[in-house]
Amino acid sequence: MKILLSIIFLFVNFTFPASIEADTHQDKITILILGDSLSAGYGLSTESSWVALLKNKLQNESPNYQVINISISGETTLGGRNRIEQALKSHRPNIIIIGLGANDGLRGTSIQTINDNLEMIIETCQRYHAAPILVGMQLPPNYGIAYTQKFRHLYQQLSSRYQLPFIPFLLEGFADKRDYFLADGIHPNAAAQTIILENIWKALHPLIKPQTQKEG
Secondary structure (H helix, E strand, O other), X not given: OOOOOOOOOOOOOXXXXXXXXXXXXXOOXXXXXEEOHHXXXXXXXXXXXXXXXXXHHHHXXXXXEEEEEOOOOOOOHHHHHHHHHHHHHHHOOOEEEEEOOHHHHHOOOOHHHHHHHHHHHHHHHHHOOOEXXXXXXXXXXXXXXXXXXXXXXXXXXXXXXXXOOEEOOOOOOOOXXXXXXXXXXXXXXXXXHHHHHHHHHHHHHHHOOOOOOOXX
């Protein structure tokens, strides 16, 4: 059965941290992407994914930025929780975009379990001084009103509790347009990636410090 997964990024918390600068021990300002197939570029060429487009955009903003994508298709919050600390040690990111939970919801994982996993991911990021950006999710209505509402509210509550930048709606502008999805009806196609990048950029941009040109 084909399920059109709507990835909703609820309300934006407009209290953003100051722009992030590289510390004295590393040359690059690193943005780490921790997500599932929507961030892994499932079904797309490497250069057409929104993450690849983000890399190009940041290169134009400042060559001091690098993007490292550790997203895995099918990833869950538990998988992210198990991987996050080693990823933080290895890559030492300044910013991390957390886009997990959709697969948990589709599997009917308990809300408390999803919450606990995301809390651990967020707190681990903060312990390593990586600024998290939270990506909220929403499930199709056929999962039941009680579960879908609790699932939706979970992300809003987490973003409020931890005062995180929050992506409002990943699929904004094309969620109801079939032409922007692959044949499976679930994963956005190449045409949708620029729209996804625009939605991501709204939350990411306040954390970005543009490179200033040196006067000759």
